[in-house]
Ligand SMILES: CC(=O)SCCNC(=O)CCNC(=O)[C@H](O)C(C)(C)COP(=O)(O)OP(=O)(O)OC[C@H]1O[C@@H](n2cnc3c(N)ncnc32)[C@H](O)[C@@H]1OP(=O)(O)O
Ligand SMILES: CC(C)C(=O)C(=O)O
């Protein structure tokens with residue numbers, strides 16, 4: 009294996025704020041762009057493409073301010089092959105410690121037809137615009153858009169012109185995500201071999217994910233000699249997105265044995281920036297997305313969980329902390345086995361003997377057949393019910409609600425509390441509020457309702473409503489769930505469910521008196 013300090017450096021060029029923002033609906037505010045740029049700089053991105061200054065006043069202002077605030081990264085703006093675009097771009101990026109102008113034009117036959125330029129006219133336009141950019145800034149990147157569908161000879165000709173006119177980086181975009189790994193590598197190798205002056209500049213690769221090959225194509229280009237990868241956080245970008253930064257960075261780290269290249273990225277910052285980009289762009293990350301998906305370090309099946317508990321390397325090729333996650337997530341569900349259940353219960357404070365584990369495991373599987381995901385509270389309730397038959401101290405007996413346009417709404421509620429029936433009538437702002445007020449009147453408590461959520465499980469007006477509530481009392485957080493075709497009944501049941509759990513948690517505040525020793529779940 010090569011000594012890491014001697015390995016070639018691959019520059020990471022992040023275009024979340026330009027190509028990423030081009031995803032329909034992903035527009036970010038000025039303040040959000042500044043925040044993301046700050047996080048990109050902190051994580052060690054080499055070049056930040058901060059926007060397209062001619063596109064709008066807002067883009068211009070964002071690029072200008074990012075240029076002013078950024079400490080380390082090169083700040084780049086995009087410009088078409090037009091003098092006005094390039095001037096506007098320079099106006100914005102010139103404030104940066106390290107400014108770059110990125111200018112581009114579509115060179116494939118399809119794209120040459122749009123401005124109706126023949127090969128010679130386009131070559132001339134490239135010569136004029138790259139020269140103009142280089143007269144303003146000594147760091148110029150040029151891109152032949154749709155390079156992967158451009159005739160090879162013509163591509164060599166225009167790349168040579170751009171280099172002669174002073175471009176310091178030549179970016180080879182696979183604009184429509186059309187290329188495949190071997191072809192991506194061959195294209196870069198061909199340019200390096202054929203174009204005079206190619207050894208004086210940096211080749212970049214810019215891939216889109218239309219066929220799901222963006223990461224593979226980028227890495228193949230690097231193996232062939234590209235030394236800059238253009239990418240975005242979470243793979244955000246036009247259509248199916250761009251190459252995902254987190255994927256190429258972690259691939260180069262984890263498979264450094266066969267791809268001996270270094271980046272300057274602090275990978276432990278990946279999760280945080282991924283979450284921020286998802287939040288500000290409004291594009292949630294798919295659960296099974298490589299590296300940053302919710303399930304990327306989650307294990308539900310028993311054999312995997314058992315392996316993970318014995319040696320994490322059995323089912324994980326990188327550690328969650330390598331990307332800034334605190335720990336592997338053992339998700340409890342119908343595929344879990346005894347080893348994971350024992351470990352999870354130990355985390356919750358229960359230490360079980362073998363016989364007891366057997367018994368709890370049977371009931372855990374029954375529950376898991378009925379419920380998609382088993383939360384910590386479910387396990388606590390399960391443990392309690394295995395040792396204490398009176399686990400449902402509060403029960404709903406009947407609920408009648410009067411509601412409609414003329415408020416206030418009214419709830420008549422009867423509950424069984426420790427075996428005795430109690431009734432009350434209360435009003436509220438809506439039927440759910442009236443019902444919750446009635447429950448509070450019968451079971452006074454200081455717990456604060458933190459979350460109330462209703463989902464329809466099926467379609468139609470007879471859909472089952474599932475209600476989740478989360479409540480907090482003195483640091484104890486409990487949840488309650490229920491499903492019913494009547495949303496108000498489901499809400500009351502979910503509330504009572506949470507209150508029952510709260511009573512258990514209050515009791516379990518001290519040491520458990522039974523066979524199970526209970527550490528501290530309060
Ligand atoms: C693959 C990519 O990601 S390319 C970048 C794509 N990103 C964007 O387009 C986002 C920002 N774009 C915009 O805000 C607008 O398109 C603007 C401000 C740049 C231009 O707006 P308009 O002047 O109204 O032009 P419009 O968007 O309708 O059409 C694009 C024009 O640019 C021309 N053009 C497109 N690419 C280039 C280029 N690289 N170099 C020179 N001209 C170009 C087109 O031929 C067309 O010219 P025309 O108006 O003379 O027909
Ligand atoms: C502007 C260029 C580099 C681009 O985003 C593309 O071709 O995909």
Ligand SMILES: [Mn+2]
Pocket residue numbers: 027181183214216246250
């Ligand atoms: Mn692109």
